Amino acid sequence: MTTEQAKIAHRLTTQVTDHHLIWAVTGAGKTEILYPLLQLLLATGKRVAIASPRMDVCQELWLRFTAVFPEEKIILLHGKQQIPYAFSSFVICTTHQLYRFYHAFDLLVVDEIDAFPYVIDQGLQYATETAKKPEGQLIYLTATPDERLLKDIKRTFQIHYLPLRFHQRLLPEPRLIFWNNWRRCLNKRKKMEPLIKAIQKLVKKNHVLLFCPSIELMNELQMKLAEWLPTIKISSVSSKDEKRPEKVQAMRQQKYDVLLTTMILERGVTFENISVIVLGAEHEVFTKSSLVQIAGRADRKGEFSNSQVCFFYHEKTSAIKKAVKEIKRMNKAGKLLQ
Structure with missing residues (x-):
């Protein structure tokens, strides 16, 4: 303590x-x-x-x-x-x-x-x-x-x-990535390069939680990513998944490289060596509080592994701006305790 x-x-x-x-x-x-x-x-x-x-x-x-x-x-x-x-x-x-x-x-x-x-x-x-x-x-x-x-x-x-984590490291601050009309890109691999490259980069050092704004989108994206990234272990979990507890436990045991999910894992769960991606951060389900919580899944446990947080967005909403501001404010206070 x-x-x-x-x-x-x-x-x-x-x-x-x-x-x-x-x-x-x-x-x-x-x-x-x-x-x-x-x-x-x-x-x-x-x-x-x-x-x-x-x-x-x-x-x-x-x-x-x-x-x-x-x-x-x-x-x-x-x-x-x-x-x-x-x-x-x-x-x-x-x-x-x-x-x-x-x-x-x-x-x-x-x-x-x-x-x-x-x-x-x-x-x-x-x-x-x-x-x-x-x-x-x-x-x-x-x-x-x-x-x-x-x-x-x-x-x-x-x-x-x-305002400071128990391991004395500051919160990873989100990297904001503009992606124009990202929803129209889901069916074509070439147009999905921004997300694919981000996943390929992040899995070199960490496992990845990929948050989606809806279950339907999550399911569609999982099928595409499994096709396009066959060497990466990919799964998904949502509130409707009967194997939800087993999949969450499997992620704790680092059995997946990438776990697609919805808001159910925005808070309260801890995984080691995790980076985070939010796809469609402008969606209304992603409030300021939820974005802060989601970003907080990164670098919670384990040795420092350069965990990152990426918000892909089509429109920079008030919630995105406020979440980033809140994280920076907490880090400013946290530095005083380091």
Whole structure:
């Protein structure tokens, strides 16, 4: 744990009656900051839950916490989980599963508090309030809080800001690549050279996450890339993929050179030695927050491998400009801690 992580962890364990927001850049080690507090609460018989809007995030959290707390029976709950629920002092679940609990938890952590659908669903927000005990503690985790959230909690939450990653390297800043009418190029290899060359260059040092604005486009592109780049191991994963957990795990094990995906992997998942490409960064699904999160998949884990982030765009939208500005702002603050 870095000095800055340790400072926040100490505040959490000494201010256990307060609510907290941990606002930290992607890859800063927000999860690790929780370890001392969780250890303290579980040792005194308290009940804790960590919830996230995304199933993939919950799966990764479960893997991490079962390794750190092997003596605890940690229950994982989400819509595709087949194992029946049994009482546990430590629950990891999607935010939808919080409807199952009433005044149950002494501590409730919501990871990726700004993620869809939680951020727009008042029912899920109400379920969060009722799942914790009346005197229970809330902790929110995010790299990209919006102005509304910061305004809503400024008088009731302690806010902790961490602008530097645990490995002390700054965030990779996106390279913006203009590609006029890129959608019209998908069926012709020669016109796809900008993307093909980028992939060929990046896979020399890293594996690649390629984010697409839709499942249909992703499927079409995968077929074309598999034809045009036969020596590169390419797969894809989306919310509709029945083998989604297996494919995400395979990417963790570096079994793919390139994994095409959609917004489901924009946050909360960690892969080693990763570069990132966003195709069609101007699309409306890519908000400022999502672009910051997507860029944050690069260089999260492992030794420095010159991870890069490339945004291919037809139009430089406000979201693209704001995302780049936000990353540069966080890096400026992070340099002060290096």
